[in-house]
Amino acid sequence: MNSSPSLMSVIRSEWIKFRSVRSTVIGTIIMFVLTIGLGLLISVAVKGHLQSMTPVERATIDPIQIAMGGILFAQFAVGVIGALVITSEFSSTSIRTTLAAVPSRLRLVSAKAIVLSAVILVVGEIASFIAYFNGAAVFHGTVAAMPSLAQGLTLRSVLLSGLYLTLMGLFGFGLGLILRQSAGAISTYTSLLLIIPILVFLLPSSWQNSITKFEPSVLGQAMRSTNGVVRGGSPIFSTWTSTAILAGYCAAVLSAGIILMQRRDA
Amino acid sequence: MISVEHLTKKFDDTTAVDDLSFEVKPGVITGFLGPNGSGKSTTMRLILGLDRPTKGRALINGKPYHSLGAPLKEVGALLDAKAVHPGRSARNHLLALAVSNNIPTSRVDEVLNFVGIESVAKKRAGDFSLGMSQRLGIAGALLGDPPVLLFDEPVNGLDPEGIKWIREFFRQLADEGRTVLVSSHLMSEMAVTADQIIVIGRGKFITSGSVDDLTKNAAGTVILRSANNTKLNQILLEAKAAVSEINDEGLRVSGLSAAAIGDLAFGAGVAVHELTPERASLEEVFMELTQDSVEYSQHAKDAK
Numbered sequence: 001m002n003s004s005p006s007l008m009s010v011i012r013s014e015w016i017k018f019r020s021v022r023s024t025v026i027g028t029i030i031m032f033v034l035t036i037g038l039g040l041l042i043s044v045a046v047k048g049h050l051q052s053m054t055p056v057e058r059a060t061i062d063p064i065q066i067a068m069g070g071i072l073f074a075q076f077a078v079g080v081i082g083a084l085v086i087t088s089e090f091s092s093t094s095i096r097t098t099l100a101a102v103p104s105r106l107r108l109v110s111a112k113a114i115v116l117s118a119v120i121l122v123v124g125e126i127a128s129f130i131a132y133f134n135g136a137a138v139f140h141g142t143v144a145a146m147p148s149l150a151q152g153l154t155l156r157s158v159l160l161s162g163l164y165l166t167l168m169g170l171f172g173f174g175l176g177l178i179l180r181q182s183a184g185a186i187s188t189y190t191s192l193l194l195i196i197p198i199l200v201f202l203l204p205s206s207w208q209n210s211i212t213k214f215e216p217s218v219l220g221q222a223m224r225s226t227n228g229v230v231r232g233g234s235p236i237f238s239t240w241t242s243t244a245i246l247a248g249y250c251a252a253v254l255s256a257g258i259i260l261m262q263r264r265d266a
Numbered sequence: 267m268i269s270v271e272h273l274t275k276k277f278d279d280t281t282a283v284d285d286l287s288f289e290v291k292p293g294v295i296t297g298f299l300g301p302n303g304s305g306k307s308t309t310m311r312l313i314l315g316l317d318r319p320t321k322g323r324a325l326i327n328g329k330p331y332h333s334l335g336a337p338l339k340e341v342g343a344l345l346d347a348k349a350v351h352p353g354r355s356a357r358n359h360l361l362a363l364a365v366s367n368n369i370p371t372s373r374v375d376e377v378l379n380f381v382g383i384e385s386v387a388k389k390r391a392g393d394f395s396l397g398m399s400q401r402l403g404i405a406g407a408l409l410g411d412p413p414v415l416l417f418d419e420p421v422n423g424l425d426p427e428g429i430k431w432i433r434e435f436f437r438q439l440a441d442e443g444r445t446v447l448v449s450s451h452l453m454s455e456m457a458v459t460a461d462q463i464i465v466i467g468r469g470k471f472i473t474s475g476s477v478d479d480l481t482k483n484a485a486g487t488v489i490l491r492s493a494n495n496t497k498l499n500q501i502l503l504e505a506k507a508a509v510s511e512i513n514d515e516g517l518r519v520s521g522l523s524a525a526a527i528g529d530l531a532f533g534a535g536v537a538v539h540e541l542t543p544e545r546a547s548l549e550e551v552f553m554e555l556t557q558d559s560v561e562y563s564q565h566a567k568d569a570k
Contacts, residue, residue: 005336005366013366020358021351093349097406100314100343101366103332265317 010102010111018115023084028119031077031165032127038070039131043138050142060229063144064157067135068128068224071161072217075168076190078120082172083185085116090180095266105261113173113254120169125162132158153226160223160243168216170250177257193217209235219246267292267445268313268414272322275308275469282308284469285322290447292413295440297460298449301556305469306449307345310418314343326414338367342407343416347399347423352392356383356402359391360409369410377405396423404435414445421455433459453552467556480551487520488527491540501534502527516540 018024046066050058086109089095102108132154136146147154176185193216200211212218212234221230222242230236237245268290275283283305290296300306311317313324315331323330326341334340350359360374378384381401386394391402400423407415417436421429436459440446450456456463457477465472465480473480492498495517502509507521519527524543531538 005368009368010366013362016358016362016365017351017354020355020362021353023353088351088353092351093346094351095349096311096314096316096345097349097363099316100341100345101338101363103315103334103337263318265311 005102005104005107007107007111010107011114013102014108014111014115018085018119021088023088024081027077027081027084028123031074031081031120032123034074034077035068035070035124035127035161035165036130036134038073039067040070040134040138042069043067043135047138047142047144050144058143060227060233061144062225062227062229063135063139063146064132064154064226065221065224065230066144067131067138067146068157068161070131071128071165071220071224074124074127074165075193075217075220078124078165078169079172079175079189079193080186081120082116082169082174083176083189084182085112085173086176087180087182087185091182099266106258109177109254109258109261113170116169116173117166121162121166124165125159128158128161128165131161147226156239157224157226160239163243164220164223164246167246167250168220171216171246171253174250174253174257177261178253213237213242214245216246216249219243267327268416268447269325269328270309270313270322271325273309273312273319273324274321275305275312275317276320282469283312283319286466286469286471287322288464288471288474290445290464291462292445293440293443294461295436295446295448295459297456297463298447298466299453299456299463299552300449300451300466300472302451304451304467304556306451306466307418308469309466310343310345310416310447310449313416314341314345316345336367336369336410338363338369338410338412340410340412341414341416342410342412343418344400344403344407344420345416345418347396347403350391350399350402353390355388356391356394356405357387359402360405363406364409367410373409373411377408380408381405397425397428400424400428404432413443415439415447417446417448419449419451421450421452465552465555472555481545486543486545487518488522488524489516489540489542489544490519490527490531490538491516492531493537493539497534498531498536501530505530 043066089098098108099105132149139146149155149158172185172189175188179185179188197215200208200215203211213222213236218230218234218236219242222236223239225236225239236242270286270288273283273286274281286309298306308317312319313331326334331337331341357374357378360377361371364371364374375384378387381404383398383401383405386398391399394402400420407417420432424432436446436448440461448459460477462474462476463480464474489512490498495515499509499517502519502522505522507519510518512518524541528538528541
C-alpha cells in the first residue's frame, strides 16, 4: 500500500530545505572552516613547543590528534546545525505545514536525519582530510612526523573524525526533537560538552577516571587515537568501543525524540 | 468531502472539541463559524492529523489524513499563514512542499502567479506582510490542485481588494466541484461568503444549515409606530409579546407576527403608521446561538 509520500521524495524535499536557509548553510561552512583552520593553528602552535616538551610527552604525541584539534570546536557547529534542522520548524510553526505534506512523522524524522548526516559526513570527511594534510605538512621533518595514510590506523583516524562530527550532529538533532526549541537544545548540547567535564573535574580522581571516558569529546578523541592514549593521559575506551558508545548516545536521544514526535501534537 | 465523527480533543483540563460531528460536502462553500476559542482551529488541526484526537475521527473522502498517498494532492490547507520558515524564500518553501508530494515543480510558478506574488518569490518569507503571507499560504494549499480545501480565518490581514479576491476565489473553487471549508469568527463575512454554515461554540456543535435556513428560523422583530404607542404597548404586553421602545417614538416587538400586531391594533382602534417586520440578521442569530458558549463572557454584567 502506498501510504504517505515516499522516503526518497521527503529526502529530496528536506535537502531543498537544508540548503535554502542561511543558518544551516553558514553552520556547515563554520564547521568546515573550524576543522581546517583551527587544526592548522593548533598544529603550528604545537610544533613550536616540540622542543620544550619532555621526552615522555614527545613520545606520546599523536600528530593526527593535533591536526584534528579543530574538531573540538567544529563539534559545537554540528550540534547547532543538527538542533536547528528541527527546532527551526517548531519555532516558526512551519512544522505544521511540513506535517500536512508529510503525515508520517517517522518518515519525516528519518529524511531529516539522512540529509543532515549526509551533509555533515561529506563535508566533515573532506575537512578532516584537508586537516590531515595540513598537519602532515606542518609536522614534516620533525620528531612528530605524521604517519602516512597508507597506515590503516591513520586512515581510520581521519575517517572516524568525519564520522564523529556526523554522530554529534545527530546528537544535536535528537536533542532538538526532544526539546523542540533552539535555545534549549543548543544550550543543553553545549552544556553536555562543556559543563559536564568541569563538574567531573571537581570529583575525586578515581571517579574522574571512570567517568571522563564516557564524555562525548573524550569518546571522539578515543575514536581518533592511533596509539590508545589521549592528551592528559586519562583512561579511554578502545576506538570501536568509543564509536559504539557515541552511536548509542545518538540512538538513545533519537529514539526518545521519535517517540515524543509520534505522541505530541504539532 | 470531509466527515467529522464524534471528534473530541481534550487538553489537560479543557475540552477544546467536544463530540463534534458534521459533514462538509463538495460543490459549496461551507462556513465554519464560532466565537474565538470555540475550537475551530483545533478541529482543523485534527482533520489534518496534526493533533491526535482524544476520541472520534476525521476522514477525507473516507480516509484518515495520515493514510493519504500524496496528501497535498487531496487536501490543501491554510491554517496559519505564518507557518513558514522566515529565512526561506517563498519559492523554495513551495518547491520543498511540491517535491515532497511528487508535484511537478512547474506547478510552483503557476501557483505563485495565480496568487500574484511571483515578483517577491525569491524574497525571504519572514519579510512578508500578513497579506502576502496569506497569499503564500493559499499558493501552498493550491499546489497539489486538491479537491478538498481548508482555510482557517483566511480573511485576516487582507485588504478590501484581497477580501474581494478571496471571496471570488472560494466561489470559483466551489463551482469547480471542490469541497471548501472556511472558518471565521465573523458572521458578516460568512453571510456573504458561505452557502452552508456550521456553527460551533465551546467545541460543541450548535447548528448547521444554509444562511437562509438559519435566519428564517430565528425569531424576527417587528417595528411598530402608531398614533398611541402607550396604549398599544399595554395591549401587546398583555398578548405576551416582548416590547422595547426605540428612538423616534417607535416600538420594537418580538414574539408576535406583524399580522397579529396589526390585528391587535385594529381591535384597539389605534391607527398604525408603520409596521415593518425585521428579519434577524445572521449576526443576531449567531449571537443568540452562541450566547451560552462564548469563552470569555461578561460575568461582570451578570453580577450586577
